[in-house]
Amino acid sequence: MLRMDEIDWNSGQPLTDDYIRRYAQTGELFDYNPWSASGWEQRAAWLDTERAYGADRGRLADALYAFNERAGNGLEALNAIERLRDPRALCVVGGQQASLFTGPLLVLYKAVSLIQAARQAEARLSRPVIPVFWIAGEDHDFEEANHVQVLTSDNKLEKIKLAHPGGPRTSVSRTVITAEQWEEALALFEQSLMPTEYKEGFVARLRAAVQGSSSLVDAFARLMASLLGGEGLVLLDSDDPALRELEGPMFRRLVEQSGELNLALAEGSSKLQSLGYEPQVELHPRGANLFVYDDAGERILLYADESGTGFTDRRGERRFSRDQVLRWADETPSRLSNNVLTRPLMQDYLLPVLATVLGPAEIVYWGQTKLAFHKLGMRMPVVAPRLVFTLLEGSVQKNMKKLELTLDDVMERLEEKQEAWLRQQDEWQVERRFAEVVERFKADYEPLVASLGQINPGLQALGATNIGKIVEQMDFLRNKAEDGLRTQNEAGLRQFARVGQSLNPGGKPQERVLNIAAYLNKYGEDWLFELVRANVPLDGKLRICYM
Structure with a gap:
């Protein structure tokens, strides 16, 4: 049983x-x-009685079913999509890029x-509530999605990534990944996993996810489906052409009222600032908060032109009439796509x-909307x-206990605790003794150097330089002694590194850096x-999860 x-x-x-x-x-x-x-x-009552318009549920369910079936999602997820046809059914939605x-x-x-x-909501409201994961396939920042970070055996972070295949700056969903690219990334990823009883099965799952996948979205959906489809998680690609067909009427409204919406968003940002908070998303005074795909497939952010009759790109080099x-x-x-503020x-x-x-950051920009x-x-x-969640492995727990580290120590002051620990191991008291010697040397030598100025002013300057060189040599020897101390206590320092990189890799929260693969490979599902x-x-x- 997992303790939390x-x-x-x-x-x-x-x-x-x-x-x-402090919600108030x-x-x-x-x-x-x-x-x-x-x-x-x-909220449920508002949806039942006041929601004036929305996509057709039947066509929505058809589009979701087709996408999830292609992704190999579980029967539980497909059944959840069928439940969406019920007018009483509601959704809980959240998402992320297809990393x-x-x-x-x-x-x-x-x-x-x-x-x-x-x-929990289904139990509370006594009506169908369906979890929907919104895969942000329409995003075009490939560099944010194309990599995964793994922790090596020597406690270094290593990035495994897919190179951009070239072509226009288009959505992640439309960026084609070749079989050779998948194979190269998968081989590197497999090498990063230690041999365990679970490795063969997990690698087979990864291979099944990438085989035949033409994009990051395809592989991401297949892998998420294989992990959580049995729990009824429905997947949605925001750049799915079948969904785009349903979104046309809303796009029309977003285009027609783009100026008013930008003013409303600006007012929302001002309100947020008046309460003492910084907006997460910076607004442009002429921002349309929409993208278009040009004929080459490039995703272009729109701005209202000076005349108010059409739109341009950021530099004003490409123009699109409002009618177009x-x-x-x-x-x-x-041909159209949302930005971060019209996506909600x-x-x-x-x-x-x-x-x-x-x-946490998403809550801030939703506060602008x-x-x-x-x-x-x-x-x-x-x-x-x-x-x-933070996953705390058994070996890391043991190291923390041995090194007398709390979770706050690891997150807030690990380097300080490490240096204090290292000083405790120093039975020779290298730092103190060198400091005392330098102090005594200066106390004896500086008055002598000062008196040399009475013989020749140049001797005093030469003496000051001489003091600096001698102290520099003492510092050199002290550093060498401290290096030797670190070598002598290398095992303990490795334990500090292991704890730090496990819980706060690269100085960032574990959940923002490390991938789930190492944990599934080591502990199963x-x-x-x-x-x-x-x-x-x-x-x-x-929540701290003790593995």
């Missing part, structure tokens, strides 16, 4: 921390209080959060969203913080399903 301790923590986002602990200070930026049952009930081999741990934690939140963009919305909506609006149009599960929702006659869904099936509230706390 829960602790309060600071996310690094003041607004998010206040949202979790932030509540006016959101529509529903996630910490009261009435907030969830009010290589699922990317950092937080991606899986968000998926676990969706499953937990949907299950509206025609695309009506006839070929796959499109998500709410496409799906009956009861709640959205967000990370409330007035934009209202401008379109919509309401923000319930905003729930995703679950946050049972611990992951314990996380999924445990009744963990989405309360914003950090």
Whole structure:
């Protein structure tokens, strides 16, 4: 049984921390209080009685079913999609980029959060609630998604990545990955995994996910389906052409009201600032908050032109008339794409969203969008913080106990604790004794040098240089002695490095850097399903999982 301790923590986002602990200070930026049952009930009631428009449920279910079937998703997920045809069915939605081999741990934690939140909401409301993972396939920042980081046997972080195959700066979903690229990345990834009883099966799962996958989105969906499809997790590619066909009417509204929406977003940002918080997303005064794909497939961010009759790219080199963009919305909506601030609006149009599960930074930029929702006659869904976990392996626990380290020590002051530990191992007291010798030397020698100035001023300057050189040589010897001390205590220093890189790799939270593969390879899957099936509230706390 996986033991968990829960602790309060600071996310690094003041607004998010206040949202979790002091909701009253932030509540006016959101529509529903996630910490009261009435907030969830009010949102469900609004969806039932006041949601004026949205995508056709039948066509939505058809598109989702086709995508999830192609991804090899589980029967439980396909059945969940069928439940979506029920007018009473609601969704809990959250997502992430389609990172290589699922990317950092937080991606899986968000998926676990969706499953937990949907299950809890279904019990609370006595109606179907479906977890939907929104794969941000329309994003074009390939460098953010094309890699995975692994911890080597000598406690170094190593990045395994796919090179961009070339071609236009298009969405991740449309960026084609060759079989040779997959094979190269998979071979490197396999080498990073230690031999265990689970390795062969896990590598086979990875290979099955990449075989026949033409993009990061394809492989990501297949791998997520193989891990969590049996828990009913429904997958959605935001750049799925079948979904784009459903989004046309909403794109038309976003184009027609782009100026008003940008003003609403600016007002939301100002409101956020008036409460003492910094906006996560910077707005451009003429931003349309939409992208178009040009004829070559490049994804281009739109800005209103000076005349207000059309749109341009950032440099004003390419122009698109308003009529042309509206025609695309009506006839070929796959030519259009959302940015980070209109994606929440499109998500709410496409799906009956009861709640959205967000990370700390996402909560901040959603705090900018409330007035934009209202401008379109919509309401923000319930905003729930995703679950946050830190995996504490048995070997790391032992090292921490031996080195007398707390979790706070590792996260906040590990280098300081390491230096203090190293001084404790120094029975010769190298640093103190060298400092005493330097002090005595200066006390005896500096008065002599000062007196030499009475003989010749040049001798005093020469003496000062002489002092510096002697002290420099003493420092050189001290450094060599300290290096020897480190070599003598190399085993202990490796334990410090192991603890630090396991829990705070590269000075960042574990969940933002390390991949799940090393843990599945070492411990199997049972611990992951314990996380999924445990009744963990989405309360914003950090949970330490003792492996």
